[in-house]
Amino acid sequence: MTSTTEVTRFSSPRFRMVLGSAIVAGVLSLGACGDFDVLNTNAPTVETLTGAPTRTILARAATGIFSQAFNDIGTEIQFYALYGREGYNLLGNDPRETGEQIRGPADPTGRHSGIWTGPYAAIRTINTYLAALPVASGMSETEVRASQGFAKTLKAWHIHRLAVRTGALGIPLDVDRSINDEPAPFVSFAAAMEAASALMDEAAADLAAGGSAFPFTVAPGFTGFSTPSTFLLFNRALAAKMLVRRATFVNCAACWAQASTAINASFITTAGLPGSLSTGVNYAYSTAAGEPTNPVSEPLTNNRLWVHPSILSGAQLKANGSADDRLTRKVTAAGRTVNLNDLIGTHKPTLYNSAANPALANLGAPIPWINNEELLLLRAEIRWNTGNKAGAIDDLNLVRVNSGGLAPTTLTAASADAAFVTELLYNRLYSLMWAQGTRWIDARRYGRTQQLPQDRTGDTRYENMIVPAGECTARGLEAPCTPL
């Protein structure tokens, strides 16, 4: 068939067989093609929590849960400050800051959505964590209880924050469902707050059975509250705060007594004043690489955040004629006047600035989450409403004297409720300003939003934040919507 030996060699049956088998073998060896379950190595996936979670990864999830509690605090402080006229944002780079947010009407796609998506994202993480705890490897029964107590405390707090944010419009509560399911139905303000309180109590029971240590690193800012039994004090403090808000927001008469029980189980103390006023839990920031930094601390030269003029003019005077120490401690004159669209700024909030030089920002300054000063004010409110009016005035005076350097109040147990509330809200504003939107929330609790300052005719004093547009469109509703 052929003449050259070379070709004969290649044409030999043996050669053909060898080559043929080589091809088949080659293909079969290649046939061990790679595993099709290609994992994402760029970031952990949710399966690390939902699959076979380990003690180690759940400890990191706990860190994540702490971190998500920090996420939107800066937004919340600024927004609630604007809504409650604790101050203004006069940077001028976004017309919404003197327009939509002060003038109104509220834009469903506005930046207030962040105070909705943030807590719900945190709740998603907590729910995933709670589902993982019972099936996790390497954790004892008490550690699981301690972890549940921690997670439920923060979940209850997020639900409560959401409920307060949106008020009478209600919120979706049953959100522990697949993303492919129908969106969770809205429940009323009262139902949401009640659910949050119930969860807080569940958390307390878990913490009580949680042994002596958490199986994870507790976030900085929890110094003194980093074991299940001390974390329980923090849980009770938040529980009392939530109950007081329920009592006032949705007229829960039974809540006062429960709040009284809760606050007595918290870390409230009258010992060591005034130093012990700041005892409590903080959102702790740090300037170390990669750590979250204080979102509202800024140098005096910055034009962003300004204290509302009414806070300057409204401060009570000390015996020596100078202003409430809380004002001088927390506010600094900028040395210039900023007028943006007829809103005026002369003083800046410097409570988070460098103690040595309030003109300088301190990005590592903590923001109080809840502390003894707030607890004393809460107890005053509880006592007034549970018949111990003298005790209420005692508590108010502890704060006035120790924090404000003021004389004791002239109120007596015989004073009218309205007068007590006015004095209570004064002290709450100066003790808690620029930390949690207290002025707006308190005005709402006592039906006083329309008494908030109005610097321009036609400005809006909001009763609540609206439901974000995404929540409406996902339900087929036109934004703004009231799904309840």
Add this chain to the structure above:
Amino acid sequence: MRSRVQWRAGIGTLIALLMVPAMLAAQDRRISGRVTRSGTDTPIPFVVVSVVGGAATSQVRSDEDGRFNITAPAGDIRLAARALGYARTEVAVPASSNTVNISMQQDVFNLSEVVVTGQATTIERRSAPTSIAYVSGEDVSKVSSPTVLNALTGKITGVNLQTNSGAPGGGIQMQIRGNTTILGGFDPLYVVDGVIYSNASIPSGRGLANNAASATLEADAVNRIADLNPNDIASIEVLKGAAASSIYGSKASNGVVVITTTRGQAGTPRVNITQRFGMFTPLNLLEERRWTADSAIARFGQNAAPFFDGNSNPYFSQMEQVYGQRDLSYETIADLSGGTNTTRYFISASTKRDEGIERNTGAGRQSLRVNVDQDLGEKFDLRVSSVYARNENDRGWNNNCNNYGCHGYAIAYIPSFINFDRRNADGTFIAPTIGVQSNPLQLTELGVNHEETNRFTGGATVGWDAWTTESQSLRLVAGGGLDVFNQSNDVWSPNDLFFEVPVALPGESIESGGRSRFFNWNVNGVHTWNPGSWSASTSFGLQYEDRRLNTFQIRTQNLLPGQRNVNQGTNITAAEALNEERTLALYGQEEFRLFDDRLLLQAGLRAERSSVNGDIDKYFIFPKIAGSYRFLDLLGEGSEIKLRLAYGETGNQPLFGQKFTTLGTPQLGGQQGVTVGTAAGFDNVQPERLKEIEGGIDGNAMNGKLTWEFTLFDRNTTNLLLSRVPAPSSGFNTQVFNGGKLKNQGLEIGLGYTPIQTSDLQWVSRATYTKYTNEVVDLAGLPAFFPTASGFGNLGRTRIEVGKPITQLVGFPLNEDGTRGRTLEQLGNTNPDFRAGFVNDITYKRLAFNVVFDWQQGGSVINLTRYLQDDARTSEDWGTPEGIARYRGYTSGSIEPYIEDATFIKLREINLALDVPQRFIGSIMRAGVETMRISLSGRNLWMLTDYSGLDPEVANFGAAAIRNNLDIGAYPPSRSFFFNITLGF
């Protein structure tokens, strides 16, 4: 031992039995002859001559003198001759004759070229039931080009090629038959010698160093097709429609580009050496506003006054200063090919350097290719291809930025009375006092934006003619290959650059790049059955593909002065991403040829699973069916009209990661935590599916002087990858899902005409026309949205909206009274009305002349370069009625006056070549040189456009799913001139 011998003997017997029919078919008749070019006595070497209807293995090749000897059966037979560049020719050989001369016509329209129809099957274009564009290697290598794709412009139908900027070294995108995706992959699949070839665009850190809004997208990245040496290419086939490309399944909805490199031919070793010298010069530069002392002081204050001392009208062409590099560019190519009947090789080496027009920019590439074909006996053949390439470029500082560290901004904001080249006595630049804190000339001298890529691509194919009889054959083919590259980018923005001085963290160094590894293998069987009047071909096989890309980046700010190592700064951030995808596919295909090859029917099915799908075990099915019928001699002897119709489905795989819900990793208290991320993955994510029907009428008449190809197509992409916003109370912000529908419809026309064809003079003229339109039919309930990199705010953006083109540009319109409209409206469409190309090749004796025109009609381009100049009051036409009219848009917030028509006509290529006669070669070169060709060539020499910017062919965001013709200080377009000399040994 004994049993093994028996087994071996048994196999031998079996194979011997299988071969009996082939042996019986062999006869003793020998036919000899010679092949020549039609109308001349010029021999054609390496023509493949075979007996029509005979076994494939019986074919022979003509020698260098065109002579051949073939074994043929007794009786009347027909011989077929095939050669690159010539029309397939058949001649009858009566039983009485044993000699024959074959005269072949040049196949100027490539109708006889074979194009792929499957992993191991091909078909002549003449019979193909779908429109497959074909470009020969000669057409892409004639005129020096930055990348293979640049050399295709104007030459094929159905595609839209767009350079992203004028920067040296590439950066060009090809879109085949429109937009078929919004979120998915948008690039055609490139297959080089059977190896899947990465065309990734990995951005440098230029955008980061310049604080660009979309830093990675705006870095003017090179797509890696630039690593391929155009001079190595034998042919390029573009599989446009779904019926053609469905052989590549769910990677093929954007089309497939099949590239074949040159292979050796049997014969004495031949060496070709080509040397090119040339230069790049600007095609277009902008003039700037001319200032008087009064206008300058009014605008810039008294600081401007000294610039007018002694010169009342100082004017410096700042673009000439920055884009004033005119260095010598060169390219050297050497190839060696040859071989015996059983071993053939092609070896080529090349090195080139293109010097850009911006100072200290340029691009270079070196490559070494070795292709070897080895016949192993009569039954086995082995083809090995391998190439190493090194590619580097310095692309300068262009496109969008936010710190005036890019030339477009700096030139816009620094008035024309400033001379960039003002220096102190020590050679450093004088600090700017007018306009912005930047000096582009300083940046070109001190800044670094360098990229280097090293790449190896290699593959092998083994074919086994396992069984051959007179009427049947079975061929098994196994192949595979590997494509790996390492790209590294080095960006340095040193501390002493004027724009770095005032920032908080001065000085920035970025090391970034990527490692890519693709490999694929396949095994195929092809059974053909040819009983006589009809034939059937069955093919089946298995394919595996594995693609992996790892990108990384280290960014350092606040550098120690003078230092560029990423360790020498205080603020260091790092990033890494690994994408990996694996696909396994099974396919089967059946092809029937009936009525003497006039009717062709094809049907195929491909089933594949991929690791990126939500269900990794599920096989997705991609079918195709196609048919064509050729009417012979309807328009005169030898004419042909072909009707064809095809339907096919292909897919577009989900992107890596779309099925995963990743965890956020926030840091707190010194350790990283995990949180559920806000982007929900879709655990059932599926490929997008393209369904396309195409039909056409092709033909040729007038003895092959006239040829045409008309194609209409209608394609719908369903199951689109989209992103929806779930209820935020779910804890998620976005979720990928499948749904919606896009439609693309189009018309493609290819015409060829040979007005003159004599032995001395030949003139071949070709024209291409492509028109397609698109529409968003359904978004599965999603409201209109802006995709990523859709533009800047209200400065003209692409908006995805039901009932509108996917390529629409929206903005606020400008009212008659100079105010802007209140709602966003469609103001333009980046999709052109049509693209057309004209190619003319004229050969007179030893002179050859080629010219390629490229015409884009319509489409819109957003001129943000002009917007910046208006913002800075530096536009050339400032104060003229035109300038004032446009400026009303600027002041009112309407982008309408800045959205311009993108129509252009460009002279893409021109080439004049002379084959130096043998007698002159002898007198000027020493012995050994057999051929010598000298030529003058140019690319992009001329442009006709009404666009007021530099070049309407521009894309700030680079390669993207949706064409975004955004001009914001892009690298200016350049023309190139080359003198070329090719010597053959």
